[in-house]
Amino acid sequence: MFEFEDNYEVCNCKKVTLGNLKDAILNNNASTLSDIQEMTTAGTDCRHCMFPEGDFGKIKKKIYCKDILKELKKD
Numbered sequence: 001m002f003e004f005e006d007n008y009e010v011c012n013c014k015k016v017t018l019g020n021l022k023d024a025i026l027n028n029n030a031s032t033l034s035d036i037q038e039m040t041t042a043g044t045d046c047r048h049c050m051f052p053e054g055d056f057g058k059i060k061k062k063i064y065c066k067d068i069l070k071e072l073k074k075d
């Protein structure tokens, strides 16, 4: 589904991986970005990893929490 491994670090500030995010969404019913922030702490520092519009980093992220949420909540 994603071209990244589960150990890919989506949130660099808080060291939250794609696997951590999948677990929060699929196994613990995180359904909003705030749920994700609460459960994993992803996106609670610089917030650049949340969605592209909020990415003010010099080097842009390759994948965002919002996309992961959207992808996994599709069905």
Ligand code: FES
Residues within 6 Å of the ligand: 010, 011, 012, 013, 014, 042, 043, 044, 045, 046, 047, 048, 049, 050
């Ligand atoms: S990279 Fe996620 S809060 Fe900074």
